[in-house]
Amino acid sequence: VSADLILLALADGFSYAGLLFLVALGLTLIFGVLNILNVAHGSLYAFGGYSAATLVIWSLKGGQASSALLLACLFAAALVVGIVLGLALELGLLRRVQDKDPVVQLLITFAAFMILEDLLRLAFGTQPYSASEVVTRLGTVDVFGVTYTNYQLFLIPGVALVAYGALQYFLRATRVGKQIVAATHNAEVATAMGINARRIRLVTFLLGAVLGALGGALAAPTTSLVPGVGTDMIVLSFAVIATAGLGQITGALIAALMIGLARSIAVYTIPELEVVVPYLIMVLVLLVRPYGLFTVAKARKI
Amino acid sequence: MVRTIAIGGVAACLVLGLLFPWIKTPVIVGLCYALAALGVGVLMRAGQVSFGHAMYACIAGYTVAFLGRRFPGADALLLLVAGVGMSVIAGAIIGVFVVRYREIFFGMLNLALSMVLFSLLGKFYEVTGGTDGLRIERPTLAGVVFERAGFETALLVVALVLAILLGWAVQRYYHSAAGEALAGVKTNETRLEYLGLSSQRILWNGYVLSAGLVGLSGALIALLQGLVTPESGYWLRSGEYVFIAILGGAAHALGAFMGAFLFELIKLVAAAYLTGIWQLLLGVTLIIVILLAPGGLTGLLLARRERERGGAALEEPVRVTGEG
Numbered sequence: 001v002s003a004d005l006i007l008l009a010l011a012d013g014f015s016y017a018g019l020l021f022l023v024a025l026g027l028t029l030i031f032g033v034l035n036i037l038n039v040a041h042g043s044l045y046a047f048g049g050y051s052a053a054t055l056v057i058w059s060l061k062g063g064q065a066s067s068a069l070l071l072a073c074l075f076a077a078a079l080v081v082g083i084v085l086g087l088a089l090e091l092g093l094l095r096r097v098q099d100k101d102p103v104v105q106l107l108i109t110f111a112a113f114m115i116l117e118d119l120l121r122l123a124f125g126t127q128p129y130s131a132s133e134v135v136t137r138l139g140t141v142d143v144f145g146v147t148y149t150n151y152q153l154f155l156i157p158g159v160a161l162v163a164y165g166a167l168q169y170f171l172r173a174t175r176v177g178k179q180i181v182a183a184t185h186n187a188e189v190a191t192a193m194g195i196n197a198r199r200i201r202l203v204t205f206l207l208g209a210v211l212g213a214l215g216g217a218l219a220a221p222t223t224s225l226v227p228g229v230g231t232d233m234i235v236l237s238f239a240v241i242a243t244a245g246l247g248q249i250t251g252a253l254i255a256a257l258m259i260g261l262a263r264s265i266a267v268y269t270i271p272e273l274e275v276v277v278p279y280l281i282m283v284l285v286l287l288v289r290p291y292g293l294f295t296v297a298k299a300r301k302i
Numbered sequence: 303m304v305r306t307i308a309i310g311g312v313a314a315c316l317v318l319g320l321l322f323p324w325i326k327t328p329v330i331v332g333l334c335y336a337l338a339a340l341g342v343g344v345l346m347r348a349g350q351v352s353f354g355h356a357m358y359a360c361i362a363g364y365t366v367a368f369l370g371r372r373f374p375g376a377d378a379l380l381l382l383v384a385g386v387g388m389s390v391i392a393g394a395i396i397g398v399f400v401v402r403y404r405e406i407f408f409g410m411l412n413l414a415l416s417m418v419l420f421s422l423l424g425k426f427y428e429v430t431g432g433t434d435g436l437r438i439e440r441p442t443l444a445g446v447v448f449e450r451a452g453f454e455t456a457l458l459v460v461a462l463v464l465a466i467l468l469g470w471a472v473q474r475y476y477h478s479a480a481g482e483a484l485a486g487v488k489t490n491e492t493r494l495e496y497l498g499l500s501s502q503r504i505l506w507n508g509y510v511l512s513a514g515l516v517g518l519s520g521a522l523i524a525l526l527q528g529l530v531t532p533e534s535g536y537w538l539r540s541g542e543y544v545f546i547a548i549l550g551g552a553a554h555a556l557g558a559f560m561g562a563f564l565f566e567l568i569k570l571v572a573a574a575y576l577t578g579i580w581q582l583l584l585g586v587t588l589i590i591v592i593l594l595a596p597g598g599l600t601g602l603l604l605a606r607r608e609r610e611r612g613g614a615a616l617e618e619p620v621r622v623t624g625e626g
Contacts, residue, residue, distance in 0.1 A: 037406045096593060102405050103351050104592055107548060110541060111592070114585035121578065235417055235537065238410050246406070275421035279414040286411065290402055 007146045009268045010261065015152035015222070017260025018160035019215050023233055024240040024252045025163065026211030032184040032247035033204040035102065036094060039109040041212045042234030043116035044085055048213030049229060050124045052077035053220040056131035067137040071155075074134070078217040082210030085116070090205040098201070113234070121227055134221035156218055163211065164253055171249075180204055184247060239282040245292025255293065303607055304556055308469070311559060312462060319458045326454050328566055330526050333461040334519040336562035339546035340472055341515030344508050346544075346552045347476065349488030350404065353540050354412030357419045358389040358513045359520025360535025364423070365389075366524045367436040378443040378525055379460075385521030386514055393513020394506075401505040413537050423532040435531030438524060457526055464522075465559065468515065473555040475511070484508045516543070545584060549591055551598020560599045 055073040059065040138150040171177040182190040244251030259278045266277045319326045362385035475481045486494040491501045524530040550561025572580040
């Protein structure tokens with residue numbers, strides 16, 4: 001393996017880890033407050049991606065679209081998809097089952113996922129979508145003799161880090177953020193302290209949904225979207241948050257980096273194992289630490 | 303009531319299968335799905351949902367394919383036994399690892415393992431035939447050489463006999479000491495351990511049983527179709543098994559069969575009238591069942607039986623949904 005290849009794998013890995021982190025962040029945030037593993041998160045990713053690609057293609061048809069406008073398309077698509085689908089899912093479904101078994105809640109999101117997958121196919125058809133123009137616009141950069149696109153090297157990891165920083169600030173320094181932290185810690189006590197748990201659940205779900213859709217929107221320019229992208233992503237981002245420990249935000253960042261880098265190194269060295277590597281890491285971690293790398297021990301309830 | 307439905311179902315399968323040859327394959331496939339859902343239902347009894355159990359169907363299917371190709375004279379029944387044996391062995395080994403986890407971790411670890419198997423089968427083309435899968439020549443069944451139609455009829459009979467035996471056996475298991483302990487894993491594990499029982503051991507037993515049942519279904523389908531592909535281990539397939547088990551409810555072993563019947567019905571209707579929105583239909587049904595009939599079809603059935611007895615039910619139906 002040459003040095004060039006390692007550099008390429010590293011850059012690839014960072015960009016991939018960025019996307020993975022955004023999606024996993026939404027998933028782990030939702031899990032923290034609602035205690036639901038939202039399987040429909042994969043659909044949010046897919047819808048975000050398809051809508052972003054469609055929006056970019058539209059604005060290119062209009063003639064002179066600036067790079068800034070194209071980038072704005074990506075974020076706007078994520079915002080709209082996240083809020084619309086997030087509202088529908090939380091108000092229409094999750095709210096109704098919030099007192100039921102975790103297994104039932106998991107299955108409700110699974111059902112939502114099945115419905116959304118078909119709706120996606122009905123809305124966008126089965127032909128592949130891409131918005132690669134955005135990548136071309138942002139140009140390339142040479143790092144130690146390896147040419148790489150600015151979009152993947154700077155934009156994606158940059159957005160991921162900004163999202164991480166902004167979220168940490170939001171959770172620690174704002175009123176709503178602190179309420180979310182309290183609800184994550186203990187929903188019952190938080191309610192007793194006068195926190196509107198319903199509102200917090202909704203806000204958290206919308207935030208997580210937008211992050212999931214943003215992951216898809218940012219992936220749209222670099223990959224070609226086909227039916228089933230959401231499926232792979234939900235399983236993969238679960239691997240990330242399970243490795244990190246459910247509800248762990250900083251942990252998710254580290255786990256996303258681990259899995260993203262390992263996967264891209266596998267792509268360049270042992271391509272057959274590319275798909276398997278994330279799960280292997282997860283299984284190995286869980287063998288040693290059954291509830292993830294960064295989970296704090298919990299008291300047993302009798 | 304339960305007995306009437308069971309006998310009626312068996313008779314309907316036989317009569318429909320023999321009178322209308324085109325319906326034979328859906329009936330066998332339905333029975334196979336029911337067997338798999340029966341296996342998934344065993345774990346649901348313990349409050350655990352596996353999103354990766356199709357891997358055992360896949361393991362059994364590929365075992366049948368490998369052996370069938372390696373030893374062309376091998377009998378179908380022998381292949382079935384080998385397939386089930388292999389999935390039981392795999393379940394026993396994987397079980398040791400996964401029974402340490404509960405709920406979401408349990409479900410998703412199974413999912414992750416099935417994804418590993420799925421992608422490996424797709425990648426190692428020389429051994430597994432890649433995504434095209436492996437063909438299986440039609441073997442002899444109990445020493446008899448069959449034509450296609452005869453082979454399917456024979457498989458229908460085999461599947462029906464197995465379904466009756468296993469449905470009965472699983473129901474017996476539910477009410478045995480081991481089965482009641484399994485339900486205890488769902489209700490309260492700590493109390494179970496205070497009784498001196500190992501909840502991991504109990505769950506492991508259930509896990510191996512469920513792996514064997516799903517394996518049997520996979521081996522049967524492989525024989526029926528004469529083909530096994532990685533798709534048989536894809537997680538959406540596992541999701542369908544879970545779906546059927548929920549639809550039927552975990553209150554009675556019969557649930558898996560009723561669920562599978564409804565599932566096949568939806569599938570036939572969707573294929574005929576609503577192509578392209580098959581998953582949507584499943585999703586909507588699942589939501590309706592969860593919101594309106596959380597105990598599934600058998601939950602409704604047993605609730606009715608209870609009412610008829612004037613509320614003095616001898617046994618509390620175990621529901622998929624607990625009080626929280």
